Amino acid sequence: MLINAGSLVCTTLVTGVLGFAYWWVAARQFHPAAVGLASAAVSAMMLLGAISVLGLGTLLIGELPRQPGKEASLISTALLLVGIAGGVVGVLFAVAAPFVSADLRPLGANVSNILLFAGGVSLTSITIVLDQALIGLLRGELQFWRNTLFAATKLAAVVAIGFGLHFFIFRAGGGEAIYATWAAGNAISLLPLIAFVLIKKSSLLRHAMPDWSLLRKLGASALQHHILNLIQQVPTTALPVLVTILLSATKNGWFYIAWMISGFVFTAAYALTTVLYAINAAESEELARKMRMTLNLALITSLGANIVIQVGASQILGLFGHTYAVQAAWSLRIVSLAAFPMIIKFHYIAVSRIDKKLLSALLPVALGSLIELGIAALGAHLGDLLGLSLGWMIAVYIEGIFMAPAVLKALRFRPSIEAEKSIALAATIPLKTVQASDAALST
Incomplete structure (x- = not known):
């Protein structure tokens, strides 16, 4: 692990x-x-x-x-x-x-x-x-x-x-x-x-x-994973294409560099939730414990990265050229602020995979993706590149607000019905029966 x-x-x-x-x-x-x-x-x-x-x-x-x-x-x-x-x-x-x-x-x-x-x-x-x-x-x-x-x-x-x-x-x-x-x-x-x-x-x-x-x-399970993956990834990968179509390839050149740099802010939270799913902490108690760790680590890394971005956006983009610093510095600052609701979104999707509740997660994630692209497009129409960045950030915060209750519920561990039944059943087994089983195994 x-x-x-x-x-x-x-x-x-x-x-x-x-x-x-x-x-x-x-x-x-x-x-x-x-x-x-x-x-x-x-x-x-x-x-x-x-x-x-x-x-x-x-x-x-x-x-x-x-x-x-x-x-x-x-x-x-x-x-x-x-x-x-x-x-x-x-x-x-x-x-x-x-x-x-x-x-x-x-x-x-x-x-x-x-x-x-x-x-x-x-x-x-x-x-x-x-x-x-x-x-x-x-x-x-x-x-x-x-x-x-x-x-x-x-x-x-x-x-x-x-x-x-x-x-x-x-x-x-x-x-x-x-x-x-x-x-x-x-x-x-x-x-x-x-x-x-x-x-x-x-x-x-x-x-x-x-x-x-x-x-x-495995076709049915693969289809569910595919639909959720696709819906989740569409806004992130489609946004630069949207900039090219709505604005221009030149403006997308400026935006994409800022978008790529902002990825550093998001990657820690994404990697942590990927690991959370990979270890498949299916037990509620274990999941809650590991989620506390991943949430805290994601928050700390996102906060630290945002401090660097907010202070040094112009200097970082200046490494690519003066034009990038002038045209994309505020876009970089704005989209980086979406790291905090992204922590909630990544954990929401990871918990849905672990609990095998992919179907119930499809609608919220799909609506969130539509909101991201829709408000970003509206922002581009109203405020060019800066408006697009601001619109996308607002959309991600809206998603985070609606997904937060499910994440908080996973953090509040309560024994499952199956676990309670197992505990109750174990309590009814006579001690002599257990001792006899141990003796049989030792012979």
């Missing part, structure tokens, strides 16, 4: 730092319009990748320990399915993108661009499911190293492209070149894991053939 928890936290930190460096290099080496297109494309990749996951990643976390001997087959089936789904969805989006926004026209400009984007979506969905499967197998250190290699590879690639542009080695270096590094990084990060399986775990290959019957049995 500690290794898994540590790997998730370390993954967040390492990918966050290297991701910061990645977008810093992109902002310094490329025109804001190119950064805007790339950030919108990457956000679309992540959104479509989440759609293509079909809930299988979250499902595997809980199911792999319950399927001894079938882990390899279940994982290979899930990876094959989401990889195909991601490729198909990616092609459809790339073809339709030019009709949605002129700024997204490069995604479907030619066959190579379409295949590049589709490949990126497919790889994104595969790596999402694989990382969660590794957590379910209690091999969190492997997903940590994969993510580290991914982040380092795409950073090195964007540095190389920027270097080539600076010295005129390359003639073209638009947004397509930036988001191509994202897909390349994901592909390269899979190679060591493939080699690890071939060399160290070659015996698994005999049991790794896809078995579609396993997924059919």
Whole structure:
């Protein structure tokens, strides 16, 4: 448990730092319009990748320990399915993108661009499911190293492209070149894991053939996880695309950097609640105890991060260029304040998964997502980029207010009916019966 928890936290930190460096290099080496297109494309990749996951990643976390001997087959089936789904969805989006926004026209400009984007979506969905499967197998250190290699590879690639542009080695270096590094990084990060399986775990290959019957049995549960995951992730991944459509790619270039930095404020709470679900503290007493710890840690980290952001927003964005500091500093300050209600939202979703009450959580989370996008769009119409940021923050606070009672209820431990019955039954067993059972076991 500690290794898994540590790997998730370390993954967040390492990918966050290297991701910061990645977008810093992109902002310094490329025109804001190119950064805007790339950030919108990457956000679309992540959104479509989440759609293509079909809930299988979250499902595997809980199911792999319950399927001894079938882990390899279940994982290979899930990876094959989401990889195909991601490729198909990616092609459809790339073809339709030019009709949605002129700024997204490069995604479907030619066959190579379409295949590049589709490949990126497919790889994104595969790596999402694989990382969660590794957590379910209690091999969190492997997903940590994969993510580290991914982040380092795409950073090195964007540095190389920027270097080539600076010295005129390359003639073209638009947004397509930036988001191509994202897909390349994901592909390269899979190679060591493939080699690890071939060399160290070659015996698994005999049991790794896809078995579609396993997924059919788990289809209903996977669908529930998928719908909840999709609804939860849509606002976060769709917001940069919304900025591009409603405002412009250039303004999204400014906003996305602020959005990426604000992610540092949210990641601690998200990682803590992911671990809370991964350890699956199903007992009410244990869940309440662990929730107190995760809530306190999330509050402390969010408060500390917000102090840094509120004081140093201009200086942090200034690392990307003076224009970013001027145009996006207040957006960064505003969206970072949403970290506190996000703590409530993340815990609400984690508790719903643990208690297997996914269906009852769908409506509140769906309404919250609609409110986030709706008020953000209204804010963009009324107040441009600053209005969008303020509208989104207000929407998240509204969600937090309505989700707080469920979280507080989980914190107030009361023995379940089943637990009370077990205690009562144990109290009725005569002491001599227990002693006789102990004597029988000792012989």
